[in-house]
Structures are given as structure tokens and as C-alpha cells.
Amino acid sequence: MKAGVDMGRDKTRRLSGSRHLRQRLVLATLISTGVTIDDIRSGDAAPGLRPYEVSLLRLLDKISDRHTIDINETGTKLKYMPGVIQGVKGLEHDCGVHRGIGYFLEPLILLGLFAKAPRPYRFGSKDPSVDTFRMTTWHMLKHFGVPLEGLELKIDSRGSPPLGGGEVFLRVPNINSTLTAVNWVDEGMVKRIRGVSFSTRLSPQIESHIIYAARGIFNRFIPDVHIFTDHRSGASGGRSPGYGVSLVAETTTGCLFSVDATVSYPSVDEINEESEKPELMSPEDLGVQAASVLLEEVAQGGVIDSTHQGLLFILCALCPADVSKFCVGQLTPHGIETLRNIRDFLNVMFVIKPDPNSNTVTLKCVGGGVNNTARKVS
Template sequence: MAGCQDVIVIDGGMLEGGGQILRNSAALSCLLGQPVTINNIRAGRSNPGLRPQHLMGLQLIRDICGGKLTGDRVGSTEITFHPGPIKGGSYQADTKTAGSICLLMQAAMPCLLYGDGESVLSLRGGTNAEMAPQVDYTIMVFNPMAEEFGMTSDCDIRRRGYYPKGGGEVKITSYPTKKLKPVSMTTRGEVTKVNIRSFVAGALTIKVADIMARCAVDTIQQVYKDVAISKDVVKEPEHAAVGTGTGIIIVAETSTGCLLAGSALGKKGVPAEKVGTDAAQMLLDNLAHGGCVDDHLQDQFILLMALAEGKSEVLCGPITLHTKTAIHVAQLLTKAKFEIKKLSDNSNVIECAGIGLVNSRLP
């Protein structure tokens, strides 16, 4: 595959039609040495083309492999990427906005798995941003669950950054792997524990975080009366946060080691009670379908399943549009075979025969 120089053209407006197509396509292009052109970028959005955070993600992947990227400017609706060999090292990216650090991580971290050594990413932007997973989700859910594939990294939040200023900073240390293992996650087990992190920063008082946490506990206990719930109610210190922000993330642990989450961010005019209740309801919805992963993890696992050696299977809820998009891109570029087995209206198993990509840069 690495020797194939025919450029594969990907329609950036298909299915979900957003930044995810860019991230997954560019990451797989980098990993496989396969040039790509992505056109119709975010064609259906109110402001089509590349936004600053998408641009930074693409340029970060370019830097990691010393590739050639054309069309890389804000507003561009077509880019072409010719990847080079992945190199471990230190890399930086700054959205210069409240653009999500987590979405930069989603783009870069799979690439660094196949580097020639340990890598360090220093990323700046929004740590807890709308329309993206919170950085706490990456630390509390994605990283521990992705370790099942053999993907390991450390994540250090240096400073939190909130909308509209951003200014957060996260340092990630990524450890390379020879190849990823398949996973079998088909038994959810019982919910054994729930962990809540409720936070405020800037001008808000800790009372707001306490109200969110209490309302979340009340909502969860209506369904899970006897499950232990731990609360971490935090006012971020001034030196550790830029701007004023508030939010909550709730993670359920199960007897088989599954982690599922719900989260919400505070907004002007939205009562703290509603923020806490909304996050708890999102968790309850994710638990109700009986799957081993929540909606966010469902699509983030697709790329790892495609790269792993052998057959992976993951029990999940309804298949999201993000997941359908991720599968489409993965099949197009990797030739991994995916199959969705429908168990009921709310329950599916995603199966994948992965390509077993080997890291030739490690001995």
C-alpha cells in the first residue's frame, strides 16, 4: 500500500460531512503512505471549507510525517496531502481560538503510534469546547479504553481554556507500538461505580459546580439507586485556567471494565441545574442500550479497529452518523472489512477484520 502513489479522492461532504472526514482521512493517509485529495470540505455547513482548528489538525499530521500539503488555508474546500515517513519527536499546534484540543489529538495520536520512538505533543486551544469531547473525556474514557488495543499515552493538562478565548494547553506523551491488538467488547456487565467531575473557572463560584453535581446525582439515582457515586467538585485555580467556564463529565464503570460517559458545558442563560441534569441524562441514555461503549467512543474506535491485527467486535447502541462516516473512510483507505450486526433497534455489534498494520520503524 505504501508504494501506491495514485491519489485517492475523498468527498468531504458525504455522510456527516464535517471535520471528522478530514481527521480520519489525513491520519490514515499518513499511516498508510497513501496520498489523498479531499474535496467538498464541510460543503453542507453554514461556513463551508476549513476552519482554523481543521487547518491546524491537517498541518500537525503533515509535520509528523514531513508530508506535502496543498490547499491548506482557512476557507479552502479542497486539500491534497502527500505523506512522508512518520517520525517520533516533539510537535506543537495552536488553534489560536477555543478550537478543540481533543480534535487535534484525535487527528495526531493514531499517527504517532507508528513513529520510531516516544513523541510529545504540545497543543493549545480549547480544553472543554462545544461540539467536541472534553479533554476530561479523553483522560477518563478514551485513553483507558484504547489501551485495550495497545494504544498508550499520558495526558497532562497544563492549563484549561474555555470559549471564546481558548488559551488552554495540554501535553501528551505518546508511546509507539509494533502493531495494535484486536478487541472483543461484547459483555457490558453491571454498573459498579459512577465518577463525577463538576468544575467552574474564572468569574463563577464553586456553588455552581456543586449544584450541577447534586442535580446529576439526583438524576442518576432515579435509575441506579444503589451504585456508589463519587463527586469531584472543583474551582479551577486562576493560574490553571484561561477565561470563565463551567461543565461536568460523568463516567460510569462496569463490572467488565467498560467506561461510558455523559457530559455538558454551562452556557450563559442556562441554569446549573439543567447542565447537571443534561449530562446525567446523556449518561443514562448511553447506558440504556446496554452497549460496551458510548456514542463518542463508538466512532473513535473505528480507526483503531481497522488498523488492528485480526477480528475486533464491539457491542454498542444505535450506529451514529459519525460512525458510519468513520467506517466509510476506513474501508475506502485501508480495505479493512466492517460488518454491523443488528441485535435490536437499540443494539448492534460492530465487527471488523483489521489489516494488522505493522510499525516498520520499530525493531
């Protein structure tokens, strides 16, 4: 696949450091541009790529064809030449326990849209925040012309740190040619709140305490609140105890704001031998915290929550050479860095206009015109 700018496989970008390595690899793959990244944590006590970054490269290796990945012995230098995003039927990938499944889901969603053919994937990792992808991210994609009927994310088992054990099934439809530019500025008013409270290898009563505490916050503002429960034990409960909640606020114009909060024991490596087992945040405190953060997200304004800024910016930049216009709350550091990476890889610039009255930011851009040419490659 090739963007509407002159960035082909004959050019290689030279980058330095580990910042936003995941995003850089995804953008390089989408426009078929090779990258050489030097000095990856070269000054750290443990230099080089982290296990989750190596796992991401293994995933790219599985879903691509005619690509090259070269890592030096210390892991401080990476050469990556993207190939064609093929997808692999029935692919299974062990994400490890160093990062949550969400770390791998976002790049796979972006790459899956531009794959040669839609394929199902099965992932295992430690983080149960896939609820956010299922309840919020999916619906954001429909604004760009992605059919929801082809999207599927099933939680086969939940896992909590430190041992993980979660597993999800993912299916992403590929687009025929391009995404659709958006005009998305009306955030509307919150009309209902939904969510999922979950626990792994613990008493199901924990979920009730989380819900009761969260509703105590929400009921002051809105009556339509429903939080489901998902208790997992045995094989479907992973290998470690933990609990959490994912909450979503839906507005009158169909905008969704989401937050995740989880509690689990740290790994053995993170606990001093002489220290006692740490005291975990109570389910009640977790419910109050999650509900309060969600209300803060809503108060910031815009059409999406702060955690989805980066994905929204990339999707707009991948659109055809049409104008996309949208509104977000205060720009996050991750969002700002995403804008820089989009400029560097896609040659797409955003016009940014802050609104001092609402503290929101309106952004406009002309898409880079990235087509799904993988389907034309035999």
C-alpha cells in the same frame, strides 16, 4: 507505514467535499496514501478550509517527515502526501479557539501509536472535555494492547469559549509492531459513577450545584457516586468564564461510558449588537442534563458510548489480520461514516448483526494489518 492491502505512496485518492476531512487525513497518513480533495465548501459564502482544519494540517506538518501539503489560494483544494510519523520532542501546538482540544487529541492518539518514537506534546485550545480522554479513551486503548503506563494527559490549564486559554500535556506511547485484536462483547452492569465538575473564572460554588443536581438523578439507581471538583482561576483558568462536568459510568466488566456538558458565553460574533447578553443554563440544569444523558448512553448498551464508536472502529480496522468482535449501541451517523471511510482507505469490511431484543449491534472484522514501520525508517 503500509497496510496489508495494496495502498502505497504511488497511488493518490481523489476525494470531494469537506465531510470527515480530519478522519480522511488520519487514515491516509496511517497507510501512506496521498489524497487530493476538491470542492472543499466551494459553494459556501466562506469557501475553503476552516481555521481548525488548517491548524490540523500544521500539526501533521510538525509531526511528519518527507511529506507534502499543498493548498490552493481559495482553500478549496488540498493535496496531501503523507510522510513518516516522526513525532517531535517537546512539540507545542496552538489549536486555536474554533474547535476543542478533543478535535486534535483523537487523531494524534492514533498517529502517535504508529510514530517512530514516543514524544510528549503540549496543546492549547478552548475545550475542557479532555477529561473524557483521560477517564475513558485511555482505558479503551488497553484492550488493543497499548500500555497505560506510557499514556499521559495532564491538564495544565482549563479554557472555555470564546477566548479559550486551555493547555494540556500529552504523551502517547508508540507500539512496537501492531495492535491486538479484541473480543469485547460483555458490557456488564454499572457498578459506580465517577466524574469531574469544573469552573473557570467563576465561583467554586457552581461546581457544588452541578454535583448536587447530578447526584439527585444517580442516587435513584446506584449509591457509589463520586464527582470531584476542579476550580480554576487566574492563569490556570483560561481567558473566559465557563463551567461544566464530565461523567463516567464503569461496569462490572470494565466498560466505560462517558458524557461531557459545558456552559460558556458565545463569542462576540455570535451575539447580535442589539440583543442582550444570553442567559446561560443553570448549574443545576446542567447537572441534571449530563446525568440523564449518561443514563441514556448506558441504556443503549454495548461496550462503549456513542461518541467513541468511530475511534473503536478504526482501532479494530488497524489490527492485524485477526478477527475483532465487539458490541455497541445504536450506530451513530458518525460511526456509519467511519465504516465507509475504513472500507475506502483500509479495504476492511465489517459484518454487522443487529440484536432486536437488546437494540445493540455486534460487529466483526478482520484487521487490515497496519504495522508501525516508522520505527524501522532511519
